[in-house]
Amino acid sequence: MGKPTLAVWKFTSCDGCQLTLLDCEDELLAIADAVQIKHFPEATRKDLPGPFDVSLVEGSISTPAEAERIKRIREETGTLVAIGACATSGGIQALRNFADLDEFQRIIYPHPEFLHSLEQVAPIAAHVDVDYELRGCPIDKRQLLGLLSALLKGRRPDLPKGAVCNECKQRGVNCLLVEGKEPCLGPITQAGCGAICPSYNRGCYGCFGPSDSAQPEALIPVLSRLGLADPDIVRMLRTYNAAAPKLAAAGDRLEGAHDDA
C-alpha cells in the first residue's frame, strides 16, 4: 500500500496557514516521509492528480471560479480539513459582506468590470461538506501536527470546542477581564491557541472564532463595564472572523441599536 496522499489548497487567503505547515521545521521531514504531497503551492510546483486522502484547504470562497474549484476538490478528497479563519468563517476579507461591494470595486480598480466576485465571502463549509476545522489566524502548529498524526493513525483528532478561558485557567494565566486590565474575547473564542495573547497580558482578539457555545450577547455588558463604547465593541467583534454568524449577529444588533437612536 502506498503512502497516504496529502494536498494543500489555497483559496482567497494570505498563505499564512500554509506557512504554518512549513514552519513545522523539526517535523517537516517526518511529514514528508509519512505522506505523499500531491499539491502544496507554497512548497512545490508539483501538481499531481487526485484522489487525495487528506486535503487541507486554506482561504475563503470569494469568486465563482473558487466555488467551482472547491467542489472538484471535495469530490476527489477523502478527509477535507478547512484551515484558518478564512476557510472557517470567511476571514478578514469577509468584512466586505458588511459593505457595498460595487462601491469598493469602483474605488480600487480602474476596470471593475473585469472582476468576478461572489456577493458574499463565505467559508468552505458554506459550499461543501467539511470534515474538520482548524481555527485561527494563523492556525496553531501543535493542532496541525496533532490533526495530521491523528488522521495518519485513523484517530479522531483532539480539537476542543470550549473557550480560551479553559486554557488560561489550565496554564495559570490570570483573567484580564476580572482584573480589569484588557478587553478580551477569550470567553467567547474557541480554545486551541494555548491562550497565547492573554499569557502576554494582551486580550484575546478572537482569531480562533466563536466557540461552539459562544454567547457574545453576554460578553457585551462585560466589555461595556470595562469602558468600551458600543462602536468599539462592534470593531472587536468584526475582525478575523467578522462573518461568523454569532459575531455578525451581535455586531449587527449593537449597530442597529445605534441606528435607531
Next chain:
Amino acid sequence: MLFDHPLPEVIDRAGLDQLVKLLQADGYTVVGPTERDGALVLDELAGGADLPDGIGVETGAGHYRLRERADGAVFNHSAGPQSWKQFVHPPRQRVDAPEPVRRLAFIGVRPCDLAALAILDGVLGAAPYPDDRYLARRDQIFVVAVNCVEPGNTCFCASTGTGPAAEWGYDLVLTEQEGEGGHRFLLGTGSVAGEEILDRLTHRTATGGEIREARRAVDDAAGSMGRSMPETDLRGLLNRARGSEHWEQVANRCLACANCTMVCPTCFCTTVEDATDLEGDNAERWQRWDSCFDPDFSYIHGGAVRKSVGSRYRQWMSHKLSTWHDQFGTSGCVGCGRCIAWCPAGIDITAEAAALAEKERTR
C-alpha cells in the same frame, strides 16, 4: 476546641521564613500565595520573602484587584484564581507513564480550601476506585492551614459550614495577629509531623490575651462574610428547581466559558486525550480538566445531552449543591467565592440560590 488543646505557640514573621526553610530542608517544595500578574496565585516559594506581605485583595462579582494593606499581614486575602486542586489534581497529567511524586508543603490553606481537599479526598481518593496518582500526591503533602480572620466580599464559608476556623486536616495551623505586640502567628499542631516541625521552630507559648484575641477574631470573621447561602435546604431546592424558568434567565448572562468550574476547588471532571507522533512509534495518553460547560462534555451517540447553556448552568449548580450529596455524601460547595469573583460576567451562585428560593416561596 481550636485554641484550647494543645495550647498554641507563637512565632513571629521571621519564624514564618524559618518554617519555609525547615520544610525545604526536609525535602518539601513549598507552595503558597505569592503575587503574580495582578493576583495572588499559588506557586512555589523560593523562601518566605515570596509571601505577599501587606498585600490585600478587593473582590466582587466578576471583580478582583490587589490593594496595599495598612498592615503587613501575609494571609489576610480571600481566594485568588487558583486553588490547591491544581497540585493534587493537575490541569494536565500523563496517565500512561509513572510520575515522580514531589513532596509538597502547602502554606496558607484556608478552612474553605481544607474542606475542598477533604471533598477531593472523598471523590478521587476513596474506595472502591481510588485514583492512585491522586493518593500518591496527597500522601506526601504537608499542610499549614490558616484560620480566616478577614473574609472577603465574595466569601460565604460560614453559611456552608466550612469555615472560618480550621478544625482538622492540617499539620500546622496559623492564626495571624497584627498590632500591639507585633506581627505574629499563633501556631497550633494537628499531627505528629506538625509537632516535630514546631519543636525545631523558634517559638514561645501564647499568652491568654493572645489566645482570647485569636478566638475573638475567628468568631468575628464568621459574622463578617461578604455573602451567604440562603438558609434553606439547598439540596431539596435545587432538586425541585429542575424545570424552573430561572435557568434561562441565568443563561442570558452566562458566557458558558467554564471559568467557574476551572477555579472551583472541588470541580474534578476530566477528559482524556491520546497523542501519537507522526511516525506512529510513540503514543501517550493525557488527562486534562474538563468542564460541564463544554459542549462535548455531555456528547454521546447522537449529540450532546445538554445543548443549552441554561441546562449546563443548572447541571453545574445542581451537582454542586444537591446531587453531590447523593453521589458523595456532602455538598460540593465550600463557600470560597472563587466562582463569583472569577466569573467574567459576575454570576453569583449565592444570588442564584436565593433567587430560586424566592421563586419557590412566592409561587
